[in-house]
Amino acid sequence: MAIAAPALPAAPAAHRANLTSSTFVIAKRGALKFLRTPQLIVVGTLQGAMFLLIFRYVFGGAISSGALSYVNFLVPGFVTSSVLFGGMGSASAVAEDLQAGFIDRLRSLPIPRSSVLTGRVVADMAMLVWSLIITSAIGFAVGFRLHGSVPAALGAFALCVAFGFAFDWLFIALGMISGTPQAAQGIGFMVFPFTFISSAYVPVSSMPGWLQSFAANQPVTMMVNSVRALTQGQAAVATLGHPAGYFVVRSLLWAAAMVVAFAPLAVARYRRG
Amino acid sequence: MTPSIEALGLTKRFGKTLALDGLDLVAEAGQVLAVLGPNGAGKTTFIRAVATLVQPDGGELRVAGHDVRREPGVVRSLIGLAGQYAAVEPTMTGRENLEMIARLFGQSRRDAKANAVRVLAQFGLSEAADRLVRTYSGGMRRKLDLGASLVGEPRILLLDEPTTGLDPRARIELWDAIRELVDHGTDVVLTTQYLDEADHLASQIVIIDHGRAIAAGTPTELKQRAGHSVVEVHVREPEDIPRVASALAELGDGEPQIDEATRRVSMTVPAGTAQLIGDLPSLAAVGPALEDIAVRHPKLDEVFLALTGQSLEQPAGAAKRRGREPAPVA
Numbered sequence: 162m163a164i165a166a167p168a169l170p171a172a173p174a175a176h177r178a179n180l181t182s183s184t185f186v187i188a189k190r191g192a193l194k195f196l197r198t199p200q201l202i203v204v205g206t207l208q209g210a211m212f213l214l215i216f217r218y219v220f221g222g223a224i225s226s227g228a229l230s231y232v233n234f235l236v237p238g239f240v241t242s243s244v245l246f247g248g249m250g251s252a253s254a255v256a257e258d259l260q261a262g263f264i265d266r267l268r269s270l271p272i273p274r275s276s277v278l279t280g281r282v283v284a285d286m287a288m289l290v291w292s293l294i295i296t297s298a299i300g301f302a303v304g305f306r307l308h309g310s311v312p313a314a315l316g317a318f319a320l321c322v323a324f325g326f327a328f329d330w331l332f333i334a335l336g337m338i339s340g341t342p343q344a345a346q347g348i349g350f351m352v353f354p355f356t357f358i359s360s361a362y363v364p365v366s367s368m369p370g371w372l373q374s375f376a377a378n379q380p381v382t383m384m385v386n387s388v389r390a391l392t393q394g395q396a397a398v399a400t401l402g403h404p405a406g407y408f409v410v411r412s413l414l415w416a417a418a419m420v421v422a423f424a425p426l427a428v429a430r431y432r433r434g
Numbered sequence: 435m436t437p438s439i440e441a442l443g444l445t446k447r448f449g450k451t452l453a454l455d456g457l458d459l460v461a462e463a464g465q466v467l468a469v470l471g472p473n474g475a476g477k478t479t480f481i482r483a484v485a486t487l488v489q490p491d492g493g494e495l496r497v498a499g500h501d502v503r504r505e506p507g508v509v510r511s512l513i514g515l516a517g518q519y520a521a522v523e524p525t526m527t528g529r530e531n532l533e534m535i536a537r538l539f540g541q542s543r544r545d546a547k548a549n550a551v552r553v554l555a556q557f558g559l560s561e562a563a564d565r566l567v568r569t570y571s572g573g574m575r576r577k578l579d580l581g582a583s584l585v586g587e588p589r590i591l592l593l594d595e596p597t598t599g600l601d602p603r604a605r606i607e608l609w610d611a612i613r614e615l616v617d618h619g620t621d622v623v624l625t626t627q628y629l630d631e632a633d634h635l636a637s638q639i640v641i642i643d644h645g646r647a648i649a650a651g652t653p654t655e656l657k658q659r660a661g662h663s664v665v666e667v668h669v670r671e672p673e674d675i676p677r678v679a680s681a682l683a684e685l686g687d688g689e690p691q692i693d694e695a696t697r698r699v700s701m702t703v704p705a706g707t708a709q710l711i712g713d714l715p716s717l718a719a720v721g722p723a724l725e726d727i728a729v730r731h732p733k734l735d736e737v738f739l740a741l742t743g744q745s746l747e748q749p750a751g752a753a754k755r756r757g758r759e760p761a762p763v764a
Contacts, residue, residue, distance in 0.1 A: 178537065178538050178539065178540040182537065183537075183538055186534055186537045186538055187538075189534075190523055190526065190534055193523075193525060193526055193530070194523065194525045194526075197525040197526075197566070198525060261519055261521060262517045262518070262519035262520075262521035263521045263523070265482075265485075265487055265515070265517060265521065266515060266517070266521040266535075266582070266583075267538070268486070268487055269485040269486065269487060269510060269513065269515040270510060270535070270538045270539065270586070271507060271510040271511035271539065271540065271586075272538050272540075
């Protein structure tokens with residue numbers, strides 16, 4: 162039988178973990194989960210590599226990419242769209258945490274509530290940097306070369322991280338709203354039209370006119386063209402018709418708009434519980 | 435002394451479902467309170483409100499004297515929550531899981547390590563401490579989850595259906611673990627659908643249905659009101675049922691329950707098993723008509739029937755919030 166126990170002495174001081182330390186602890190868990198699921202890393206990398214090889218060696222010969230060689234045209238598109246494909250995993254991870262009660266547990270702890278989301282974003286950014294390095298390395302291995310300055314190339318890399326940050330909020334919001342990991346994955350497939358109806362794999366000018374107006378102005382095209390212009394110098398400017406600054410400014414505006422739209426959505430959905 | 439939990443006229447609506455409909459409930463400090471009720475009665479919503487995970491629409495809810503709406507931060511530092519799911523990270527070890535939660539409670543690295551070791555030992559998980567949780571059994575995960583809710587040394591432990599989905603052995607092990615906590619002075623509020631669980635663990639029981647409390651008392655009081663044991667007989671021939679029913683009616687005050695389809699007659703009786711054996715010879719006259727006879731504890735629906743005069747309807751999943759049913763645990 163249960164025993165009526167004496168009450169505890171005073172509760173331990175209501176100490177609270179601060180935002181930085183709780184963000185770090187939650188981010189560490191996200192990163193460990195990724196590192197200890199080797200299937201995720203291996204399959205993700207292999208799928209990406211296969212995709213790149215098929216475009217590079219199978220379709221590439223049939224695609225004319227102006228003043229740029231196709232491999233130099235393709236790899237910036239491939240690296241940039243890998244940011245979106247990586248984000249799909251983030252949506253289903255968030256939905257899984259929500260469904261499994263993990264987020265409830267975190268919300269019941271005496272931590273700043275925002276750290277659950279900031280921890281997620283920090284972990285996602287760490288994984289993104291890792292996967293961008295791998296993806297770029299595969300790009301170089303199949304013949305991609307820089308034709309601009311090294312600082313500009315590093316800028317392109319940083320820009321990809323910034324895109325990843327913006328898309329992460331979109332995917333976190335999707336994961337929060339979708340309810341189940343399966344649904345999150347289903348909704349995540351919307352990245353396919355966004356990446357394919359863009360300048361990532363083929364020049365927009367080769368598409369029918371009605372599609373061009375969407376493809377030329379959507380965020381993925383701006384982002385891909387920024388990376389192209391920063392890594393390929395004059396040849397890219399000649400092919401794309403605008404200098405790097407044109408694309409960089411527009412893609413950063415898109416990124417900012419996405420953060421403004423989706424971060425509050427994710428936070429609101431998270432608060433509601 | 436300030437009660438550990440006080441709910442007054444608590445209401446919460448999810449869309450068209452009134453999950454809490456004026457719930458009144460007090461959990462005194464130093465006690466284990468079981469909130470007993472069928473699926474959809476509002477148990478989980480109540481626990482989630484106490485844990486600051488849902489905002490009540492109306493009424494008052496205080497945890498150790500602190501209002502959950504006005505001082506959620508203080509409430510979170512007083513409680514530990516273990517839900518219907520084992521909310522532990524499968525790709526981390528048991529030790530890492532506990533250290534993570536301890537760190538989130540604001541403990542230093544060293545305290546977190548020490549507390550993790552203590553909790554692992556307390557739940558008999560020391561040997562499995564450095565194995566990834568994905569290799570743990572369902573019972574081990576629940577124990578770790580329980581441990582995670584304790585590593586911050588909460589004053590009040592909230593357990594939402596702690597043993598749902600566990601096999602009988604894991605269930606008893608978890609009961610032992612919970613009882614040990616109680617012996618160490620942690621206040622516990624748990625929800626359950628099982629009368630025997632409430633009976634084993636709690637010093638107070640509140641029965642809730644449709645979002646309000648319908649009965650409260652110690653396990654003994656409730657059982658006295660609900661009958662202590664149930665005699666259930668299986669009758670050979672349907673035409674013998676009335677005769678058997680009237681013989682069973684002699685054993686207690688109420689009406690025997692008859693299930694024509696399965697030819698079963700059951701009777702709730704005030705006496706315990708030992709006393710009942712003395713009464714059984716009164717069934718001798720109908721003996722040949724009986725296929726089978728059993729004496730057991732009343733089930734939740736029988737307690738309901740006795741306390742409310744209504745049987746427990748179970749609309750399939752009707753009143754469950756947002757379809758987040760607990761997944762069956764393998």
